Amino acid sequence: MIRRLGQLFNAISNSVAFRLTLNYSVLALLTSLVSLMFVYYQSVKILESQFSRQVQITAQRMNAHYEQGGLAGLANEITLEMADHVNSDTEMFMLLDPIGRMVVGNIAWDPSDAPLNGSGVMRSVLLRGEPAHGYLVARTLPDGSTLIIGHDLRDLYELTDLIRTVSLAATGVIALLVLLGAALFRRVLQRRVEVIRRTAAQVGAGQWGQRIPAHPTQDEFAMLSNDINGMLDRIEQLMHGVRNVSDAVAHQLRTPLTRMQARLRTIDWNGAPREEIRANVERLSAELDDLVKISEKLLHIAELESGARRKDFEPIRLDTIAHDVVDLYEAVAEEQNAELWLDSSTPAPMRGDPDLLAGALATLVDNSLKYAGAHARIQITITQNSHQTTLTVTDNGPGIPPEKLPRIGERFYRAHRHVPGYGLGLTTVMAITRLHDGTMTLHNAEPGLCVRLIFPQGSEVIAASA
Numbered sequence: 001m002i003r004r005l006g007q008l009f010n011a012i013s014n015s016v017a018f019r020l021t022l023n024y025s026v027l028a029l030l031t032s033l034v035s036l037m038f039v040y041y042q043s044v045k046i047l048e049s050q051f052s053r054q055v056q057i058t059a060q061r062m063n064a065h066y067e068q069g070g071l072a073g074l075a076n077e078i079t080l081e082m083a084d085h086v087n088s089d090t091e092m093f094m095l096l097d098p099i100g101r102m103v104v105g106n107i108a109w110d111p112s113d114a115p116l117n118g119s120g121v122m123r124s125v126l127l128r129g130e131p132a133h134g135y136l137v138a139r140t141l142p143d144g145s146t147l148i149i150g151h152d153l154r155d156l157y158e159l160t161d162l163i164r165t166v167s168l169a170a171t172g173v174i175a176l177l178v179l180l181g182a183a184l185f186r187r188v189l190q191r192r193v194e195v196i197r198r199t200a201a202q203v204g205a206g207q208w209g210q211r212i213p214a215h216p217t218q219d220e221f222a223m224l225s226n227d228i229n230g231m232l233d234r235i236e237q238l239m240h241g242v243r244n245v246s247d248a249v250a251h252q253l254r255t256p257l258t259r260m261q262a263r264l265r266t267i268d269w270n271g272a273p274r275e276e277i278r279a280n281v282e283r284l285s286a287e288l289d290d291l292v293k294i295s296e297k298l299l300h301i302a303e304l305e306s307g308a309r310r311k312d313f314e315p316i317r318l319d320t321i322a323h324d325v326v327d328l329y330e331a332v333a334e335e336q337n338a339e340l341w342l343d344s345s346t347p348a349p350m351r352g353d354p355d356l357l358a359g360a361l362a363t364l365v366d367n368s369l370k371y372a373g374a375h376a377r378i379q380i381t382i383t384q385n386s387h388q389t390t391l392t393v394t395d396n397g398p399g400i401p402p403e404k405l406p407r408i409g410e411r412f413y414r415a416h417r418h419v420p421g422y423g424l425g426l427t428t429v430m431a432i433t434r435l436h437d438g439t440m441t442l443h444n445a446e447p448g449l450c451v452r453l454i455f456p457q458g459s460e461v462i463a464a465s466a
Contacts, residue, residue, distance in 0.1 A: 025178035032174050036167040043163055047156050051135050052120050058091070059137050059149045071097070071145055075104045082106055092127060092134050092150030098143060111138050111146050127152060192221045196228065208236045256287050313436075318348040318357065318389060319382050325361045326380065329369070338369060338376035348384045350455060352436050360432040363425045364393040364451055372397030372448065384457070391453040399444040408442055429453075 066074040078093045082104075094105035108126040120137050127134070136150035195212055202210040211232060212225040267280050319342075326342045333340040361380070368378045372395045381392040400408060408426055426440075429451075433440045438455040 025182050029171075029174055029178050033171060036170060040160070040163050040167055044156070044160050047159060048135070051151050051153070051156060055120065055135055055137050055149055055151050059139060059147070062147060062149060063139070063141075066141055066147070071095075071103070071141070071143060074141075074147070078104045090152040090155065092125065092132075092136065092148070092152065094146075094148035096146040096148075098145050100146075103145070105148070107132075107134070107148070107150065109136070109148065111148055122153065125150070133157070196221075196225065199228075203232060203235075208232075208239060260284055260287055313351045313353060316350060316352055316354045316357070318350055318352075318391060319344040319346075321354055321358050322361060322380055322382055322391070325358055325365060328362070329365050332369060333376075333378070336369060336374050336376065338372070338374070338378065340365070340378045340380075342380045342382075344380075344382040346384065348382045348389050350389050350457070352455070356432045356435065360429045360453070361391065361393070363429050367425055368393060368395035368397060368449075371395070377448075386457060388457050389455045391455075392450060394445050394448060394450045396445075396448040399447060399449045400442065402444070405442060426451075 062074060062077065065077040069076070075095055078095055081091065082088055082093060092107045094107050094109060094111070095103040096111065097103050106128050108129075109123065120135055122133065122135050124131065124133050125136070126132070133153050134150040135153055136148055138146060138148045141147055192215075199210050199212045211229045215222040215225065263280060263284060267277060269277065322342050322344060326340060329340055365378060365380070369376055372378065377396045379392075379394045381390075381394070383390045383392075430440045433453050433455075436455055438453055441452045441454070443450050
C-alpha cells in the first residue's frame with residue numbers, strides 16, 4: 001500500500017501539468033497571504049487610530065470641564081463618567097493632585113512612565129485591580145495636577161485575534177484549494193494530452209488512418225490537435241505516395257526490364273552478324289536511357305512532394321517567365337503549323353523558383369503541342385489580383401474524357417495511350433504547384449483542355465510585391 005502511494009506520488013510530482021499548476025497556485029497563495037497581511041495591518045492601524053481619536057476627544061472634553069469647574073469640577077465629571085455604565089468597562093481615568101495623590105480614577109499606574117505632553121502610549125496598568133493593557137494619554141494641568149485618560153485595548157486585541165484566525169483559516173482553505181485545483185487541472189490536462197499520446201502511439205504502430213478526435217472548444221489543445229491531424233494527413237499522403245510510387249515503379253519497370261532481358265537472351269553473340277548485334281545493343285541502350293529518364297523524373301517528383309527546395313524562393317515575374325517559354329517554343333509551334341501566344345497585359349510579380357515554374361509551363365505547352373497535334377491553337381493567359389496569381393494554358397486538342405479527369409496527376413497514368421509518354425508530366429506540374437502553395441485544376445474547354453495554376457498572393461511562400 002505504501003509502495004503504491006509512493007508510486008502515485010512520484011507520478012503526480014513528475015507531471016508537468018501538476019508542477020506548472022502548483023507553481024502558479026503557490027504564487028496565488030503567496031499573493032493571497034500578502035493581501036491578507038496587508039488587510040490585517042491596515043485593520044489594526046484603523047482600530048488604533050479610532051481608539052487614539054476617541055481618547056483625544058475625551059481628553060479635550062475633560063480639559064474643558066477643568067477650565068469651567070477647576071480640579072473639583074473635573075473630578076466630579078470623571079466620577080460621573082465612570083458611573084454612567086457607558087463604556088465604563090473600557091474607559092480609563094486617573095486624576096492626580098499637584099503633589100501626586102490620587103483624586104479620582106479607576107486605574108493604578110505610574111505616570112512618570114509616559115510623556116506628559118498629550119502623546120499617546122500603550123502601557124500595562126491595573127484597571128479596577130485587574131491587569132489590563134491600554135492606550136493612555138497624560139496631560140499636566142495648569143495647577144500642576146495630572147490627568148490621565150485611556151482606553152482598554154481588549155477589544156482591539158480580540159478583533160485582531162479574530163482577523164488573525166480568519167486569515168489563517170483562509171490561508172488553509174486557499175492552500176487546500178490550491179492542491180485540489182492542481183490535482184484537478186492535472187487530471188483535465190492529462191486527459192487532453194492522453195488523447196494525443198494514444199493517437200501518436202496508434203500511428204506509430206502503423207495505423208495511419210488514426211486521428212485526434214475534434215474537441216468542441218477551440219482552445220490551444222484543439223488547435224494543436226488540428227495541426228497534428230494536418231501533419232498526419234500529410235504523412236499519410238506521402239506514405240501512400242511512396243507506396244504508389246513503389247507499385248508503379250515495379251509495374252512500369254518490370255515490362256521493359258523483362259523485354260530487355262529476353263532480347264539479351266535472344267542475341268546470338270557468336271553467329272549473328274555484327275550489324276545485327278550492334279542494332280540490338282543500340283535498342284537496349286535507348287531503353288536504358290528511357291529507364292534513366294523515368295528514374296530521374298520520379299526522383300524529381302519525390303523531391304518536390306517532400307517540400308524540399310533546391311534554392312530559396314526569390315521575387316520573380318511570372319509574365320517574364322511565360323514570355324521566355326513562348327520564345328523557346330515558337331519554332332516548334334511553327335514546324336507543326338500551330339499557334340502559340342501569350343495574353344498578359346500587366347506584370348505578375350510573385351515569389352518562387354523561376355526554373356521550376358518555367359519547367360512546369362514548358363511541360364504544359366509541350367503537352368498541348370503533343371496532344372493537339374497539327375494546327376493546334378495554344379493560349380497562355382496570366383491574371384493577377386490582390387488574392388491570387390493565375391496561369392492558364394488552353395488548347396484546342398481532344399481534351400480528357402470526364403471519367404478520366406480524377407486520375408490525372410497519378411504517376412504513369414496516361415489518358416491517351418496512343419500518344420508516347422511516361423505519364424509523369426502533369427504529376428511533375430502538380431508537385432511544382434503544390435511546392436508553391438498553389439493548386440492545379442483541369443477542365444475540358446470544348447474543344448481542348450484548360451489547365452489552370454493558381455498561386456495565392458500574400459502568403460509566406462508566394463508573396464506578391466507589386
